[in-house]
Amino acid sequence: MKLNVVSADQWEAARQELLVKEKALTRARDAMAAERRRMPWMEVEKSYAFDGPGGKASLRDLFEGRRQLIVYRAFFEPGVHGWPEQACRGCSMVADQVAHLAHLNARDTTLAFVSRAPQTDIARLKARMGWEMPWYTVTDSFDTDFGVGEWHGTNAFFRDGDRVFRTYFIKSRGDEALGSTWSYLDMTALGRQEVWEESPEGYPQTPPYKWWNWHDSYTPGAAPDQRWVEVSDAGVTAFRKRAG
Known part of the structure; x- marks a missing residue:
């Protein structure tokens, strides 16, 4: 196996180049899921x-x-x-x-x-x-x-x-x-049911992250944990600042 060994700067440049394609793939995957939500039943x-x-x-x-x-x-x-x-x-x-x-x-x-x-x-x-x-x-x-x-x-x-x-x-x-x-x-008709998704009008959607929980702690109908709401909001804000 022939190795392609480069410097840290060259490695990061190559990763950033590939990252553009990976983000495009993610967006395409989201678009495909949106089409599934519009499939006839x-x-x-x-x-x-x-x-x-x-x-x-x-x-x-x-x-x-x-x-x-x-x-x-x-x-x-x-x-x-x-x-x-x-x-x-x-x-x-x-x-x-x-x-x-x-x-x-x-x-x-x-x-x-x-x-x-x-x-x-x-x-x-x-x-x-x-x-x-x-x-x-x-x-x-x-x-x-x-x-x-x-x-x-x-x-x-x-x-x-x-x-x-x-x-x-x-x-x-x-x-x-x-x-x-x-x-x-x-692959489901309702998708992830989060507000960022492109879904038909009237589909159930909640803010991302807020519904997440430890797998042994889900309580039907319970409100999101306030501390987790604060942590997830802070993460979203930080992400948007980096992206912007």
Whole structure:
């Protein structure tokens, strides 16, 4: 491997040159997320049944009372390499990268995994691997109906009362970027729900940073911690001064 060793000034100049492109990529990613928030919705008119830790569950049940649902189809079933001790290696890497679910839940969003393995096998695998996401058993045509019958993929749904809508779908290499709270929220109909986002009129939006919390400290309906509001405001002010 040939090394390209330069001085500190040359290194910083090269970094600044690349930073221009990185910022453009960030803006393009934000613009793509804004387009997702304007995607048409497809109503899910068929009923689907899953097996869960508590017994039978419908697609609406997977929302756990929240408005948004993200469903990843993981391959853990007979015929998959590693069965029954392990799930698909790629799907297992996806599971390993999932951020703490409390942050998604705070944005009215639930993440769930589904597979065709029985619940006893899923429970054993989750305990062994340390995974905590809800994980259900597909019992019907849900996987084939939503583009994940023979390959992995991630579907986003929105619930309005008893009505459920499919709002977006990511598969193949698109799944590689998922796992963080931000990447999951960016694929949903409501996005991050922060005021800086370009969202359709009437979408829920709150100031950035203010809703953040320690994952064991979210309290539904609680006002933002005043000290954190002061700290985050000071950070925003300092950032704007540097940028300006």
